[in-house]
Amino acid sequence: MNPKVKIIYCTQCRWLLRAAWIAQELLTTFDTDLAEVALQPGTGGIFEVWLNEELIFSRKKAERFPESKELKQLIRDRIDPERSLGHSDR
Amino acid sequence: MNPKVKIIYCTQCRWLLRAAWIAQELLTTFDTDLAEVALQPGTGGIFEVWLNEELIFSRKKAERFPESKELKQLIRDRIDPERSLGHSDR
Numbered sequence: 001m002n003p004k005v006k007i008i009y010c011t012q013c014r015w016l017l018r019a020a021w022i023a024q025e026l027l028t029t030f031d032t033d034l035a036e037v038a039l040q041p042g043t044g045g046i047f048e049v050w051l052n053e054e055l056i057f058s059r060k061k062a063e064r065f066p067e068s069k070e071l072k073q074l075i076r077d078r079i080d081p082e083r084s085l086g087h088s089d090r
Numbered sequence: 091m092n093p094k095v096k097i098i099y100c101t102q103c104r105w106l107l108r109a110a111w112i113a114q115e116l117l118t119t120f121d122t123d124l125a126e127v128a129l130q131p132g133t134g135g136i137f138e139v140w141l142n143e144e145l146i147f148s149r150k151k152a153e154r155f156p157e158s159k160e161l162k163q164l165i166r167d168r169i170d171p172e173r174s175l176g177h178s179d180r
Contacts, residue, residue: 006126011121011122016114016117016118017114020110020113020114023110023113023129024106024107024110027106027129027131028106031101031131032101032131032132032133034131035130036096036128036129036130036131037128037129038126038127038128038129039113039117039126039127039128039129040125040126041117041121041122041124041126042122043122
């Protein structure tokens with residue numbers, strides 16, 4: 001079973017567009033190597049990215065938003081460490 | 091537990107952008123009344139929309155793509171039949 005990514009975003013903060021952008025970045029890069037990327041509406045300033053049961057990025061912990069490059073690296077390191085991400089690795 | 095939507099799209103056909111558009115339409119309309127909208131990469135010309143375990147739209151069966159309006163109506167009828175979708179109901 002390929003891994004699942006989940007992006008939980010705050011609807012009150014209108015972060016759906018950001019979450020959808022990240023979802024498309026990840027699906028463009030990893031394609032069918034991911035089982036799915038799920039967008040989950042939340043509240044209270046949440047912006048979290050999960051890979052299966054692991055929280056790989058939290059806006060509250062990091063005190064900033066993630067860049068797509070770092071999410072791709074975090075996911076690549078866990079699902080296919082040998083893989084090159086091209087210019088995203090530099 | 092709020093209902094989950096799943097959109098399975100064909101990566102070979104490059105339907106990610108269409109699937110992501112539909113995801114954003116549904117999340118904008120239903121917001122936190124949906125637990126999630128998941129984008130699942132597939133192959134072979136698939137474009138399916140599921141609400142929990144029910145297939146509510148299949149491109150192969152319908153021989154066309156879904157409009158966002160009809161998906162909103164199909165989902166509304168199942169999760170909150172009294173709800174008005176505004177101009178999407180006309």
